[in-house]
Amino acid sequence: MTRKKRRLMVLLLAGLGLGTATALTLTAFQDNLVFFLSPSDAMANRPPADRAFRLGGLVESGSIERTTGSDGRPSATFRVTDGPTSISVTYSGVLPDLFREGQGVVTLGRLLPDGSFRATEVLARHDETYMPPEVADALRRAGHWNPAQGAAPPAETWNTAPRQREGRSGG
Amino acid sequence: MIPELGHFALALACVLALAQAVLPIVGAARRDPRWMGTAAPLAFGQLIAVGVAFGALLWAFAVNDTTVSNVVANSHSAKPLIYKFSGSWGNHEGSMVLWVLILSLCGAAVAAFGRDLPTALKARVIGVLGWVALGFLGFVIFTSNPFDRVWPPPADGRGLNPVLQDPGLAMHPPMLYLGYVGYAVTFAFAVAALLEGRVDAAWGRWVRPWALAAWCFLTLGIALGSWWAYYELGWGGYWFWDPVENSSLLPWLAGTALLHSAIVVEKRDALKIWTVLLALLAFTLSLLGTFLVRSGVLNSVHAFANDPTRGTVILVLLMVYVAGSFALFAWRAPKLAPTGIFAPISREGALVLNNLLLCSIAAVVLAGTLWPMFADILTGAKISVGPPFFNTATAPLAIPLVVAMPIGAMLPWKRGDVWAALQRLWWAAAAALVVGFLFLAALGYPVWPALGMAMAAWLIVGAAADIVDRIALFRRPAQAWQRARGLPRAAWGAALAHAGLGVTIAGIAGMGVATDTLVALKAGESTRLAGYEWRMEGLSDVTGPNFTARRATVTVLQDGQVVTVLTPERRTFQVDRQTTTEAAIHTNAMRDLYAVLGEERDGAGVLRLHHNPLAPWIWFGAVIMALGGGLSLSDRRMRVAAPAPKAATVPA
Numbered sequence: 001m002t003r004k005k006r007r008l009m010v011l012l013l014a015g016l017g018l019g020t021a022t023a024l025t026l027t028a029f030q031d032n033l034v035f036f037l038s039p040s041d042a043m044a045n046r047p048p049a050d051r052a053f054r055l056g057g058l059v060e061s062g063s064i065e066r067t068t069g070s071d072g073r074p075s076a077t078f079r080v081t082d083g084p085t086s087i088s089v090t091y092s093g094v095l096p097d098l099f100r101e102g103q104g105v106v107t108l109g110r111l112l113p114d115g116s117f118r119a120t121e122v123l124a125r126h127d128e129t130y131m132p133p134e135v136a137d138a139l140r141r142a143g144h145w146n147p148a149q150g151a152a153p154p155a156e157t158w159n160t161a162p163r164q165r166e167g168r169s170g171g
Numbered sequence: 172m173i174p175e176l177g178h179f180a181l182a183l184a185c186v187l188a189l190a191q192a193v194l195p196i197v198g199a200a201r202r203d204p205r206w207m208g209t210a211a212p213l214a215f216g217q218l219i220a221v222g223v224a225f226g227a228l229l230w231a232f233a234v235n236d237t238t239v240s241n242v243v244a245n246s247h248s249a250k251p252l253i254y255k256f257s258g259s260w261g262n263h264e265g266s267m268v269l270w271v272l273i274l275s276l277c278g279a280a281v282a283a284f285g286r287d288l289p290t291a292l293k294a295r296v297i298g299v300l301g302w303v304a305l306g307f308l309g310f311v312i313f314t315s316n317p318f319d320r321v322w323p324p325p326a327d328g329r330g331l332n333p334v335l336q337d338p339g340l341a342m343h344p345p346m347l348y349l350g351y352v353g354y355a356v357t358f359a360f361a362v363a364a365l366l367e368g369r370v371d372a373a374w375g376r377w378v379r380p381w382a383l384a385a386w387c388f389l390t391l392g393i394a395l396g397s398w399w400a401y402y403e404l405g406w407g408g409y410w411f412w413d414p415v416e417n418s419s420l421l422p423w424l425a426g427t428a429l430l431h432s433a434i435v436v437e438k439r440d441a442l443k444i445w446t447v448l449l450a451l452l453a454f455t456l457s458l459l460g461t462f463l464v465r466s467g468v469l470n471s472v473h474a475f476a477n478d479p480t481r482g483t484v485i486l487v488l489l490m491v492y493v494a495g496s497f498a499l500f501a502w503r504a505p506k507l508a509p510t511g512i513f514a515p516i517s518r519e520g521a522l523v524l525n526n527l528l529l530c531s532i533a534a535v536v537l538a539g540t541l542w543p544m545f546a547d548i549l550t551g552a553k554i555s556v557g558p559p560f561f562n563t564a565t566a567p568l569a570i571p572l573v574v575a576m577p578i579g580a581m582l583p584w585k586r587g588d589v590w591a592a593l594q595r596l597w598w599a600a601a602a603a604l605v606v607g608f609l610f611l612a613a614l615g616y617p618v619w620p621a622l623g624m625a626m627a628a629w630l631i632v633g634a635a636a637d638i639v640d641r642i643a644l645f646r647r648p649a650q651a652w653q654r655a656r657g658l659p660r661a662a663w664g665a666a667l668a669h670a671g672l673g674v675t676i677a678g679i680a681g682m683g684v685a686t687d688t689l690v691a692l693k694a695g696e697s698t699r700l701a702g703y704e705w706r707m708e709g710l711s712d713v714t715g716p717n718f719t720a721r722r723a724t725v726t727v728l729q730d731g732q733v734v735t736v737l738t739p740e741r742r743t744f745q746v747d748r749q750t751t752t753e754a755a756i757h758t759n760a761m762r763d764l765y766a767v768l769g770e771e772r773d774g775a776g777v778l779r780l781h782h783n784p785l786a787p788w789i790w791f792g793a794v795i796m797a798l799g800g801g802l803s804l805s806d807r808r809m810r811v812a813a814p815a816p817k818a819a820t821v822p823a
Contacts, residue, residue, distance in 0.1 A: 009515055013527055021531035024564045025538045032560035036553035054555060066772050074691040074769075074777050093689055094405075094769030094779045098750065108557075134553045 034108065038138030039085040042111060049110055055089065055117055056106040056135040057082040064101060080105060080117070082138045087111075091119040104135040174239050177227025178318040181268075184220035184275070185308040187213055191278075191301030195294035196366070207294035211282035214297050217304060218279040225272045228317055232259040237324040241265065241317045247330035247746050249717045257341030258331040263481070264317035266344055270461075271307050273345075273352040274300065281356060288377065295363035296356070303355050306488045314481050330746035333718065339399040347392030347419055351457040353385020354422055357429060358454035361447045362496055365503040370443040375436030378450065380804055382430045385453075387800035389423050394793030405752040405767045407687060407781045409789055412561040417540040418460030424533040425453040428526040435519050439584060442519070443507045445526070451496050456533070458489045463540070514586040521579025521587075528572040535564045573626045573676070576669055577633025581640070599636045603629035616684055623680025630673030634666040664803025668796045675792030681762075681785025691775040701782035703764065704728040708736075710776050718742040720753070723768045723776045727757065739768040739778070758787050 036054045037045065047053055063079035063086075075092035078101075089107055099105065099122065109119035191213040198206025231239045232255045235248045245262040246255055260269040278300040285293045311317070334340075360378045364370045396419065401409040410416060429449040435442040462485045513519040539556045546554045577599060581592035593600070607625030610616040616624070639645065641662060642654040690698045692707035699705070708724040720740040727734045737755035744751070757764040763786040769777035 006512065010523070013523065017527040017531045018534070021534045021568065024567055025535050028535075028539075028560045028564035029542070029556075032557065032563065034555045034557050036555065066770075068691070073689045074772070094752075094767055094777060137553065 036106070036134045036138075038082040038135075038141065039080055039087045040082055040141075041138075042087060042117075043085050043115070047111055049113060052108060052110050052120075054106055054108050054134070055080055055087065055111075055119075056104070057086075057138055058135070059099070059101050059103050059105050060086055061101045063088075080107065082141075088116040089119050090116060091122050093120075093122070095122060106135065173227050173230050174236065174318040174320070177224045177231070178316065180220045180223040180227065181308060181312055181316075181318075184217050184224065184271070185305065185312055187217045187220060188301050188304040188308055191217060192298055192305050193301075194298075195301070196298035199291040199294040199298070199366070202291070204290065207290050210294045210297040213301070214275070214278040214282040217301075218275040221268070221272045221275045221308075225268050228259050228265055228268055229256060231318075232256060235328065237326070237328060238320050238322065239317075240319045240321040243321060243325055243328045245331050246328040247717070248327050249746065250331060250336070251716060253338070253341060254331055254336045257335075260344050261331055261335045261340070264311070264315040266348075267307065267311045267315055268317055269345065270348050270352065271304060271311060273348050274304050274307065274355055277352055277356045278304065281359075285377075289373075292363055292367060292374075295366050296359045299359035299362045300355065303359070303492070306491070310481075310484055310488060314484050327746075330717075330744065333742065333744040333749050333751045334403055337399060337403055339395050340403070343392060343395040343399060346388050346395055350385050350387075350389025350392050350419075350426070351422060351460065353381055353388060354426060354429075354450075354453040354457045356381045357385065357450040358496070361450035362499060364447060364507070365496075365499045368503055368506040370436065370447060370507045372437050372440050375433050375438075375440075375446070378446070379430070379433040379437055382426060382433050382450075382453075383800050383804050386423070386426045386430050387797040387804070389419070389426060390793050390797045390800070393419050393423060394790045394797075398790045401786070402754055402756055403751075405754040407685070407754075407765060407767070407779070407783070409682065409786070412539075412556075412558045414540050415464050417536050417561075418456075418463040421456040421533055421537055421540075422453050422460060424529050424536070425449060425456050428529040428533075429453050431522045431525050435522050439513065439519055441513060442523070444504050447504065447507065448500060449526070449530075451493075451500060455489070455493050455496075456537075458485075458492060462486055462489055513584070516582070516589055517587045518579065518582045518584045521575060521582050524575055525572065525579060528568050528575075532565050532568045532572075535568065536561065539564065570622075570626070573630060573672075576630060576672075577637065580633070580637050580665065580669065595640050596633055596636050599629055599632040602632040616680075620680040620683035623676055623683060627673040627677035627680060630676065631670045634670035634673070637669075638663070638666050660806040661803045664799045664801070664806070666799070667802060668799030671792045671795030671797075671799055673792070674788050674795055678785045678788030678790075678792060681788065682783055685781060685783040685786070687779060687781040689769075689777065689779050691772060691777045693775040696775075698780070700780050702729065703734065703782070705766070705778075705780055707776060707778070710771065713740070715742065717746060718744045721768065721771070723766075723778065725755070725766050725778065725780075727764055735764065737764065737766040739766045741768050760787055760791075761785065763787065 034052055034054055035047075036056060037047070039055065039057050042053070042055055057080040060079035060081045063077075065077045067075055067077055069075040069090075069092050073092045075090060076095055077088060077090050079086040080089050081087075089109070091107065091109075106123045107117065107119040108121040108123070109117055111117055191210065194206050194213070195210035198204075198209070228241075230236075231242050232246050233252065235242060235246060235255065237243050241262065241264050245265070246258045250258065259265040278297055281288075281293065281296055281300070285296075288296070357378050360374065360381070364374055393416075396416065397409050400406075400411065400416075429446065429452075432442050432446045432449055436446045462482065539560050542556055543554045546552050577596055578589065578592050581595055582589070603625040606628035607621050610624045611618070611621040638655075638658075641658055642651045644651045647654075686701050688698065688700045692698060692705075694707055694709040697704050697706035704727070706726045706728065708726055711722050711724070713720045713722050720742040722738050722740045725737045725739070727737060735757040737757060739755040740753040742751050742753055743749075752767055752769075755766045761784070763781070763783040765781035765783055765786075767779040767781075769779060771777070
C-alpha cells in the first residue's frame with residue numbers, strides 16, 4: 001500500500017469516526033436535553049408528558065404533605081413556587097437531608113396532564129444556604145427577589161409579596 | 172511561624188520553577204552542557220521547596236492552627252487526625268499545593284531516573300515541567316494562598332464538609348492528581364520532542380512508562396471517586412455523568428488512547444505525530460478537568476470552590492498552555508515524518524481503530540459536558556445533559572471498541588488476518604454467545620444487561636485466549652510453563668487489563684438489573700426485595716466522635732436465616748450544621764445489599780433498599796486494570812536502563 005493511499009485511508013477513517021461521533025451527539029441531544037423551567041415557564045409552555053424537564057423554585061411554606069402512594073410507597077407532595085405560579089410536585093423516594101420549606105429545590109420529572117408534576121429526582125445540596133443558580137435566576141425573572149440584596153425572603157411571603165423593581169444585578 | 176515558612180517555601184519554589192523553565196531550555200537550544208546541567212538540581216530543589224510548603228500545611232492542620240484561614244475554613248479540633256490531614260488537600264488551596272507537589276515529584280523522578288535520556292531531551296522535558304510548575308505555583312501564590320492568616324483567630328475551625336470525611340475520599344484526590352500530573356510529564360515529553368523536531372522509538376520507550384503509570388493512578392482515582400459516590404452519597408448509583416466525573420473520565424479516555432499509540436511509536440516507529448498530539452490532548456483535558464472542578468462554571472453535585480476569578484486564572488493558564496503547545500505542534504509536527512508502514516488490518520491498524528473510537532467517545536463526552544455552558548452563554552437557556560444522553564451517545568462507540576479489543580490483541584504487527592485471529596478466538600466468541608443467551612433466556616435479563624454480560628465474557632475469555640495462544644498451551648503443553656515464564660510481563664499486563672475491563676463491564680451489566688424499593692417500616696415490620704426479607708428492628712440514637720446520628724437496625728433474612736444486620740444512619744454534624752446519609756452495605760462479592768435511611772414519620776423509618784447484583788465488580792475490575800498496568804510497568808523492557816534480557820532463560 002502506498003503512502004498516499006494509506007494517508008487517504010487514515011483520513012477517511014478519522015472522518016468516519018468524527019462523523020459518527022457528531023451524528024451520535026446530535027441525535028442524542030435531540031432526545032435527551034433536559035431543560036430547566038420555573039413554574040411560570042412550565043405553565044406557559046406546558047411540555048408534553050413524555051418530555052422530562054427540571055422544575056425549580058422554592059418549596060412553598062406549609063405545602064409539604066407526606067402521603068402513601070397507590071403502590072404503598074411512602075411519598076411526599078409539595079408545591080414548588082417562583083412567586084406568581086406554583087406547581088404541585090409528587091415525589092416517591094427519600095427526600096434529601098436538607099429538604100425543607102422555603103428552600104431552593106430542583107426536581108427532575110414530567111408534567112402530568114392535570115398540571116401536576118411527578119418527580120423522579122429531587123436535588124438539594126448538602127448545604128443549608130445553597131441556592132441553585134437556576135432557581136435564583138427563575139426567582140429574579142419572576143421579579144420577586146434581587147439576589148444582590150441578600151438572601152431570599154421567606155417562602156410563605158412569596159405569593160403575597162409585592163414585586164420588587166427589577167434591580168440591576170451586581171451593584 | 173511555620174505557615175510563613177511554608178509560604179516562603181512556595182515563593183522559593185516559584186523562583187526555582189522560573190529558573191527551571193528558562194535555563195535548561197535555553198541551554199538545550201545553545202547546546203551548552205553547563206546550562207543543561209542545571210535541570211536536575213533545579214528539579215530536586217523544587218521538590219524540596221514544595222515538599223517543605225506541603226509539610227508546613229500538614230503541620231498547620233495537624234495542630235489545628237486557627238490563625239490560618241484555610242484551617243479555619245476546613246478543619247476542626249474535634250476531627251479525627253486522618254481527616255485533619257486529608258482536610259489539608261480536601262479544599263481548593265491545599266489540593267493545588269498537592270498538585271504542585273506531585274508535579275515536582277514527577278520532575279525530580281525524571282531527573283533521577285532519566286540518566287540514560289539524551290541530555291538535551293532531558294533538559295527540555297524538565298524545562299517544560301518547569302513552565303507548568305511556574306504557572307500553577309503563581310496561581311497558588313497569587314489567587315489561593317493556603318497560608319493566609321486571620322486575626323483575631325477564631326476559637327475553632329468550621330470543620331470539613333462531612334461527606335468528605337471518609338477514607339475513600341481521603342485517597343481520591345492524591346490518586347487522581349498522580350494521574351493528571353503524570354500526563355504533565357508525557358506533555359513535557361511531547362513538547363520537548365516538538366522543540367527537538369525528533370520522535371523516535373527511544374522517545375516512545377520513555378513516554379510509555381509515564382503514560383502507563385499516569386493511567387494506572389487515574390484508573391484507581393476514578394474508581395475510588397465512583398466507589399465513594401456509591402457508598403457515601405447514598406443514591407445507590409455509581410456513576411452520574413456529572414461534569415466533575417466526566418472531567419476525570421476525559422483525560423482517562425485520551426490517556427488510554429495515548430498508552431496504546433505509544434506502543435506503535437515504540438515498536439513500529441509509526442503514528443508519531445498522532446501520539447504527540449494525544450499527549451498534548453491528555454494534558455489539556457487534565458487541565459480542563461481542573462478548570463471545570465474549580466471554576467464553578469458548570470453546575471455539579473460536588474463542585475469545589477465557586478470562585479470566578481480563580482476560574483478565570485486557570486482558564487488563562489489553560490489557554491496559554493494549550494495555545495502554546497498546539498501552535499508549536501502546528502509549526503513543528505511536519506518534521507516528524509513517519510517511517511513505519513503497515514496494512515490497515517494489522518496490530519497497528521487495530522490500535523488506530525482503538526484510538527479513533529476512544530477519541531470519538533471523548534469528543535462525545537466533552538460535547539455533552541460543555542454544551543450546557545455554551546447553551547447558557549449563547550442562548551441563555553438553562554439546559555442540563557443527563558445520563559440518557561451519555562448512555563445513548565457513547566454506547567454505539569463503546570460496543571465496537573469492546574468487540575475489537577481481543578481481536579486487535581491477536582493481530583500480528585504490520586499485516587494481519589482478521590479471519591485467522593477470529594479462529595483463535597472462537598471459544599471466546601462461543602463463551603460470549605452462551606453467556607449472553609444464558610442471561611437473556613435463563614435468568615431473564617433485559618437485552619442491554621445480557622449484552623453487557625456477553626461482552627464481559629468476550630473480553631475475559633478473549634484475554635485468556637490471547638495468553639493461551641501465546642504460550643501454546645494446547646499445541647505444545649509440555650513447554651507451556653516455560654513459555655509462560657518467558658512471556659514478557661507487558662503481555663500479561665495487557666491481558667490482565669483487558670480482562671479487568673471485562674470485569675468492570677460485568678459489574679455495570681449487573682447494576683442494570685438492580686432492584687430497589689421504598690418502604691416505611693415500624694419496628695418489627697418487614698418487607699421483601701430480591702428474595703430477601705428485610706426486617707426493621709428499630710430506630711435508635713447513636714453518638715460518633717463529631718456527630719450524632721439516628722440509626723435504623725435492619726435484619727436481612729433469606730429462607731429464615733439471618734444474612735446480615737444493616738445499620739443505615741442519618742448523621743448530624745453539629746460543627747458543620749449538616750446532615751448526611753450513611754448507607755449500610757453488605758457485600759458478598761456477587762451482590763450488594765444496600766440500605767438508606769430517610770425521614771421518619773409516625774414512628775416508622777422510611778427506608779430505601781437496593782439489591783445490586785455484581786456491584787463490587789465495577790471497582791474490582793478497575794483494580795485489576797490498574798494491576799495489569801502495574802505489571803506491564805514492571806516489564807524489564809520498560810526500564811530503559813536495564814540490560815537486554817538474555818536470549819534464553821536458564822533452564823532449571
